[in-house]
Amino acid sequence: MVSRPVRITVVGGASCDTHTAYLADRVGEGIARGGGVLISGGRSGVMEAASRGARLAGGMTVGILPGPSADDANEYVTIPIVTDMGQARNVINVLSGNAVIALPGAEGTLSEIATALKSDIVVVALAAWSEIAGVVTAATPEEAVRLAFEYARGS
Amino acid sequence: MVSRPVRITVVGGASCDTHTAYLADRVGEGIARGGGVLISGGRSGVMEAASRGARLAGGMTVGILPGPSADDANEYVTIPIVTDMGQARNVINVLSGNAVIALPGAEGTLSEIATALKSDIVVVALAAWSEIAGVVTAATPEEAVRLAFEYARGS
Amino acid sequence: MVSRPVRITVVGGASCDTHTAYLADRVGEGIARGGGVLISGGRSGVMEAASRGARLAGGMTVGILPGPSADDANEYVTIPIVTDMGQARNVINVLSGNAVIALPGAEGTLSEIATALKSDIVVVALAAWSEIAGVVTAATPEEAVRLAFEYARGS
Amino acid sequence: MVSRPVRITVVGGASCDTHTAYLADRVGEGIARGGGVLISGGRSGVMEAASRGARLAGGMTVGILPGPSADDANEYVTIPIVTDMGQARNVINVLSGNAVIALPGAEGTLSEIATALKSDIVVVALAAWSEIAGVVTAATPEEAVRLAFEYARGS
Numbered sequence: 001m002v003s004r005p006v007r008i009t010v011v012g013g014a015s016c017d018t019h020t021a022y023l024a025d026r027v028g029e030g031i032a033r034g035g036g037v038l039i040s041g042g043r044s045g046v047m048e049a050a051s052r053g054a055r056l057a058g059g060m061t062v063g064i065l066p067g068p069s070a071d072d073a074n075e076y077v078t079i080p081i082v083t084d085m086g087q088a089r090n091v092i093n094v095l096s097g098n099a100v101i102a103l104p105g106a107e108g109t110l111s112e113i114a115t116a117l118k119s120d121i122v123v124v125a126l127a128a129w130s131e132i133a134g135v136v137t138a139a140t141p142e143e144a145v146r147l148a149f150e151y152a153r154g155s
Numbered sequence: 156m157v158s159r160p161v162r163i164t165v166v167g168g169a170s171c172d173t174h175t176a177y178l179a180d181r182v183g184e185g186i187a188r189g190g191g192v193l194i195s196g197g198r199s200g201v202m203e204a205a206s207r208g209a210r211l212a213g214g215m216t217v218g219i220l221p222g223p224s225a226d227d228a229n230e231y232v233t234i235p236i237v238t239d240m241g242q243a244r245n246v247i248n249v250l251s252g253n254a255v256i257a258l259p260g261a262e263g264t265l266s267e268i269a270t271a272l273k274s275d276i277v278v279v280a281l282a283a284w285s286e287i288a289g290v291v292t293a294a295t296p297e298e299a300v301r302l303a304f305e306y307a308r309g310s
Numbered sequence: 311m312v313s314r315p316v317r318i319t320v321v322g323g324a325s326c327d328t329h330t331a332y333l334a335d336r337v338g339e340g341i342a343r344g345g346g347v348l349i350s351g352g353r354s355g356v357m358e359a360a361s362r363g364a365r366l367a368g369g370m371t372v373g374i375l376p377g378p379s380a381d382d383a384n385e386y387v388t389i390p391i392v393t394d395m396g397q398a399r400n401v402i403n404v405l406s407g408n409a410v411i412a413l414p415g416a417e418g419t420l421s422e423i424a425t426a427l428k429s430d431i432v433v434v435a436l437a438a439w440s441e442i443a444g445v446v447t448a449a450t451p452e453e454a455v456r457l458a459f460e461y462a463r464g465s
Numbered sequence: 466m467v468s469r470p471v472r473i474t475v476v477g478g479a480s481c482d483t484h485t486a487y488l489a490d491r492v493g494e495g496i497a498r499g500g501g502v503l504i505s506g507g508r509s510g511v512m513e514a515a516s517r518g519a520r521l522a523g524g525m526t527v528g529i530l531p532g533p534s535a536d537d538a539n540e541y542v543t544i545p546i547v548t549d550m551g552q553a554r555n556v557i558n559v560l561s562g563n564a565v566i567a568l569p570g571a572e573g574t575l576s577e578i579a580t581a582l583k584s585d586i587v588v589v590a591l592a593a594w595s596e597i598a599g600v601v602t603a604a605t606p607e608e609a610v611r612l613a614f615e616y617a618r619g620s
Binding site: 085086087088091092106107108110111114115117118119134 | 240241242243246247261262263266269270272273274289
């Protein structure tokens with residue numbers, strides 16, 4: 001097997017406040033600086049902020065889209081994957097990562113965390129979700145990225 | 156539009172204790188007696204107990220299966236739907252019901268509850284999940300069925 | 311295993327001419343009279359005509375829908391299954407039948423025939439598709455139904 | 466919108482003869498040299514040969530996998546996307562490309578061609594499939610790549 005880049009999935013709300021966007025941006029930057037590929041749902045909010053952080057740091061970003069067209073991807077997505085499968089794309093989003101970093105979000109994010117845990121994929125929670133049994137919590141974006149790479153390399 | 160039977164989705168663990176199986180069986184029976192079609196994931200545990208309750212009361216049951224074959228359906232499923240889509244079938248399971256009744260389960264059940272809430276489908280929780288914001292709680296199987304029919308008819 | 315009704319999937323165009331609608335109607339009627347459950351994509355054209363034939367003969371019909379709502383089902387669908395998965399629902403449509411009957415249609419129908427053949431599900435072709443290697447051809451709706459039940463019971 | 470690399474999907478059999486593998490390898494090489502991202506189903510046969518050609522020419526390859534694990538990807542896939550959706554992943558494979566190049570294959574390949582045509586995505590056929598209405602035929606791998614880029618840039 002040739003070596004592949006580590007894939008880290010970032011999940012969180014399609015809309016988010018400024019501080020959450022800052023955290024997501026730092027997470028994306030950290031993934032890119034570590035040589036990882038960032039996977040997200042490819043839309044707005046946390047997905048866009050994390051993709052922006054990764055792209056501006058020279059990284060590669062994949063956006064797994066719910067709709068029938070790549071036009072819905074935010075501008076920081078390098079490779080849009082078009083599923084036309086609505087919420088079912090959340091499953092692909094999660095399964096495609098070696099680890100998941102979860103930022104604040106709503107029910108869609110919760111379903112992704114649950115799907116990851118069911119599939120024995122480590123979920124690193126940042127600024128939210130600490131009440132969900134089974135997640136690993138991080139205090140800073142840097143710690144979240146470090147933990148995600150550690151688990152991803154062990155997976 | 157001709158009238159269709161109400162469809163109520165029952166979610167819960169693929170393995171469950173005796174009391175949960177009893178509750179699921181009563182829920183299934185209530186759905187059938189009310190003229191509803193019971194939708195589930197078609198496998199073991201809560202899915203099987205609820206399907207059994209519905210079938211023994213003369214009802215119709217649909218099982219939306221994760222694997223590539225109908226052979227995985229429990230024996231109380233009238234109509235197996237074969238998805239071969241793994242966990243993504245949970246989304247179909249939930250979207251196909253006019254309302255959802257959630258019994259005790261693990262991460263798969265949690266992902267179904269989150270998916271329902273995101274899609275504005277009412278989730279009636281029985282014997283678990285009362286900590287999830289947005290669910291409606293029921294104290295008995297009879298109340299869960301009554302509430303599910305009420306919401307289903309309003310949807 | 312308790313016995314289940316045979317499930318026969320009918321595929322064909324979302325729009326169709328009068329003669330094709332007549333054939334689809336007769337196919338649906340035959341499936342219902344044979345005690346089978348008719349599975350279709352739940353929309354217009356061949357799907358609607360076949361569902362109408364089955365319902366008017368007292369049968370049960372399942373419609374596996376591409377969109378996010380059961381409102382898209384034609385009025386002859388007893389049980390809508392809501393996938394919100396676009397064309398990917400064609401795979402579920404096909405896998406859920408014990409046999410497939412294919413009437414005239416376009417690329418969507420062709421993709422369903424190919425998916426069935428890949429999954430070793432017999433495809434009985436009526437009034438079209440005889441050029442596709444591997445399909446079984448029928449000369450009349452009655453023969454198509456008879457062949458489909460034969461293969462379904464052997465599957 | 467920032468510019469993104471063109472995405473070209475290559476479809477064909479999971480097993481193939483030496484000449485088809487040669488053609489697929491040249492197609493992959495051409496996509497990479499043109500600056501495109503190669504998308505495939507990520508498995509063996511045509512998918513592997515095309516991915517090899519692209520990787521050895523310094524390109525980026527995405528493999529959209531049917532199973533639950535990235536371990537099934539061939540060694541020339543840079544970014545595996547894990548769907549666990551069986552044949553339904555064929556739809557994602559096709560929708561994610563700006564154009565499709567189809568090499569010899571069986572029913573799975575036929576379903577992908579049909580899905581592309583239904584979605585108005587251009588299919589360039591090489592060494593097979595010229596009998597399918599709506600495909601564009603190419604005489605050489607170089608011509609196939611040239612046509613695919615032309616259509617992709619116009620899409």
